Amino acid sequence: MLVLSRKIRQSLVIDINDPDIANKTVAEVFGSDPIVIALLSSGHSFARVGIKAPNGVRILRAELYEEEQAAQAHS
16 A cells, blocks of 8 residues: 655546556456555644555656656657
8 A cells, every 4th residue: 555645735646547557448457456545644734645556557646747747748
């Protein structure tokens, strides 16, 4: 399980556009394994989130995903 802390208004991205799974159907990607998201703890301005997903499903902090997209657009 991946565990991330997020502050208020920060996001996570669940990306299934990975080349390894891009040509697969939803059933092939997920099979019988759903994505599970658990709120593990919270404080005044943050939350700890646990995420369990099938192999090949990328989970990124939104700011990293946006940086990656910007780098790809400039190359």
